[in-house]
Amino acid sequence: MGRGAAFLCFLAFAFFSVFSCRGEEARDPYTLYVHLASEPGTLNPITSTEAVAGAVTKYVYETLLDRDFDTLELKPQLAERYEVRNSGLVYRFFLKKGVLWSDGVEFTADDVVYSFNRIKDPKVAGASLKVYYLDVTRCQKIDRYIVEFTCRRPYFMQRELLGEMPIVPRHIYDDGTDFNTHVMNRRPVGTGPYSFAAWETRKRIILTRNEKYRGEKPHIKKIVYRVVPDANVALLKLKKGELDVMSLSSLQWARQTGTEQFNRDFFKLKYYQPYYNYIGWNAERPFFSDRRVRLAMTHLIHRRAVLEKLLFGLGEIVNGTFFIYSKNYSKNLGPWPYDPERARELLREAGWADTDNDGILDRDGKKFSFTMVYPVSSDYSEKLAVILKEDLAKAGIEMKLNRYEWAVFVQKLNERDFDATSVGWSLGYSGDPYQLWHSSQIKEGSNFCAFRNAEADRLIEAARVEFNEERRIAMYHRFNEIVHHEQPYTFMFCNPAMAAVSRRFDNVKVHTKGLNYLEWKVKARR
C-alpha cells in the first residue's frame, strides 16, 4: 500500500514536471530565444574560433567595413570611407566620429591599432586569424580618426580582410592582464546594435538592445541564447515555444518538422552557405600517394545515393574547393561518377591485386588496409563511414574506423597522423585556396592531405596579386581542373543551412549571408 502510494506520487510528480516546463520563465514577446548547440569558450572575437561564439559576437562587435546581406559588397560600418594607395600596398581608413562603445567611451583609431597589434602579438591565441594578416606589416594612427595599414605585397583579398578585422576596445583590454584569459572575454563591450547583459554558465547568454546605438534600432529588445547541447531536446523546446530559432539537421528537416502544426508555428528556411564536406586522402601515406588510387576511391563512393537517402536529398554534390554558388566554382566539371568497375581497373593499374586470395588487395606484400578518422560528434561522418566500409570491402579494401573527440581529432589532422578523414570545411565568400592547397602549407598550414602540384602553386600565387576579377576567375578555373584531376579529396556535398524560426516574427528573410535578426519585427499580439 505504502509503496503504491509512493509510486503514484512519483508519477504525479513526473507528470507535473513535464507539463509545467512551459511556465518556467515569464515570456516577453520582445525577446528572441535562440538555440546555441554548445557553450562558447570565450566571446573575444580575436581569439575565438567557434561558430557559436560568432553567432553571439556578430551582434555585439562591429568592423571597419561590413558586407551587404544580399550583394556581399563591402560597405562602411565603423569607417566612413577608405583609400587604397601605393598600388595596393597602403590602406587608409577614415573612421566615423562619435561612435560609442556600449560603456560610453568613444571609439577611435587607438582601438584599431590596439586590436591589430593583438592579432600580431605572438602571445595572443587565434592562429587561424593571424595567417590572414601575415603580409600586413604595420598599422599606424594618423590622427584620432584615421588609421593606415601597410602591406608587404599586394593581395586581392586585403581590402576585405582589413575591413572585416575584429576590433576590441583598448580601454577595456589594455590593463596589463593577459589578453587570452581577460575577464572581459566573458563580458564583451562592443559598438554594435546589442550589448552584452549576462552570461549564466551552461545556461544562457543574454544581449539587450543598445539604446545608444547610432543607427536604426532593431525591433527585438532582447536576445537570449539558450545552451541546449542535445538537438532532440532543443527541437522539443522549440516546439514548446521555449526557443524561437534553431538550426535543423537534415533528419529533423525531412522527418520531424513536417506536421501542419509545425508549419503553422514556424518558418522553415533553407539557404546555402560557403561550406562543403569531403573525404581527404593523405597523400603522404603509401596508399594514397598514387592519383589512380585516390580516383578509384572516388569512383567507389556512391555520392548520389548517400545524398538522396541519408541526407534526404538536402544538398549538392560538389567537385572542388570553392563555394558552389561563387564565380570561382567550375560548374562544367561534372563530379566523377559512381563506377566500381572503373575503380577496380584503376586499382589494378596502380599495382593492387589480391595475390594471396584472401579477399583483400595487396601490393608488395602489404595489404590495402587503412584507417579513417572522424570527429565523434559528427553523426553524418559516422553514417558515411559505416557505409563506405561496406562498399570498400566489396572492392577488396579494408577500412578501419577511428573516431576521436574534437580536440584530439584536430590534433591528429595537424600532426598529419591519419590515412583518411571525413570532415567539413567552412570558407569565406571570396576564398583564397592558399591556406588549403599551396604546397607551403603542407607542413604547418591547413593542407592536411599534402596536395603538391607545381602548376597549382603558381596559379594560387598569381591569383593572390591579380586584382582583375575575370582573370583571377580564369586562373581559379584552371586550378579547379588540376584539383579535379588529382582528387586529393573526394569532395562530397555542400549542405544547406536549415533553420526553423517562430512565426511570432515578421519580416524574416533569407539573404545570401543568412538570417538577420536586426530586421525582424515582433508581430502584434492577436
Next chain:
Amino acid sequence: MKRGGYWRGVWTEFRKNRLALGGLAVIAALIALALSASLVANNRPYIYVAPDGGGVYFPLFYDHPELRGLDLRKDEFRGFKVFPPIPFSYSEYNLDEILVGPSLRHIMGTDEQGRDLAARMVHGTRVSLLVGFIAVAIYISIGIVIGALAGYYGGWVDMLISRLIEMVMCFPTFFLILTILALWGPSMVSVMVVIGITGWPGIARIVRGEFLKLREMDFVTATRALGSRDWRIILRHMLPNAMAPVLVSASFGVASTILIESSLSFLGLGVQPPTPSWGQILSNSSQYIDFAWWMTVIPGFAIFLTITSYNLIGEGFQEAIDPKSRK
C-alpha cells in the same frame, strides 16, 4: 566428497526457486545466441547447391573465392540454398530501407542506415555478455587475491589492504571509468579492463571477511598443523569455502557491468562502430524516438531482460547458500 555434497545441496535449493531458474534459462539462451550469432544472422547461406551440377558450397563456413562478392540471396542464383533465420549481416546497409518498422522481411525493423536490427541485436548480444563476463572475471580475480591476503595474514597486511580498499571505494566509479577511457581511447577491451580494475574492492571485502572467519576454524588449524604451505591452505582449503558469497556478488556484478557498458556505449565511449552493442543501438535511437519506436523498445527490453535474469540468479543463489533463508 564433502565439497561436492555442499554444491549439490545449493543446487537443490536453487532449483526450488522458479524465478531464478527462469533467469538461468534466459542467460543460457542468450549465451547460446551469442556463441552462434554468425549462424543465426548472416547474409550467406549454410549450404548452396548450384544448379545444373555447378557444385555444392558452404559459404557460411568457408570463404569460397569464386563466390566472393556475390549476393546469393538474389533470385538470379537459382539452385538449392538454406539461409539462416535472419538472412542479413549486422553491417550490411540498404539505403532504400531506412528506418522501416518490423515486418516479415525485417522482423525487428531496420536502423537509420537500413541495417537489419535483428541481426544487430543478435550480434550485440556478444558484446553485452562478453563485457559482463570478462570484466567481472577480472575484478573477481583481483578481489580474491587481495581479499585472501588481507584475511589470511591479518595484522598490518590486513590494515594496509583495508585502507587501500576504502580508498578505491571512495572513487566515484563511473567517472573514474570515463576518465580512464578518455586517456586510453574507447574500445571493447578498454571497457572490460577499466571495469575490471575498478570493480574489485567489493569482492575483496567479502573474501577478506570470509577468510577472517575461516582461518579460526578447526580444519584450517589442522591443515596448518600438518605443515601445509600458506598458498596451499589458501587455494585448496579456504578459497572453495569462501566462493559461494563471491559468486552471488558476481552475478549481480555481471548485471551492473552490462548496464555500465550500455551507458558507456550510449555516451559513445563503448564499442566502436560498426560493431553493434545494445547500448549503442539505444543511443542511436534517441534521434528517432518520435517515430522509430522499435529502435528504442527492442534494445531497451533486451537490456532489461538480461539484467533482471542475472539479478534473479543472484538472488536465488543467495537464498540457496544462506541456511537462514531456507524454508
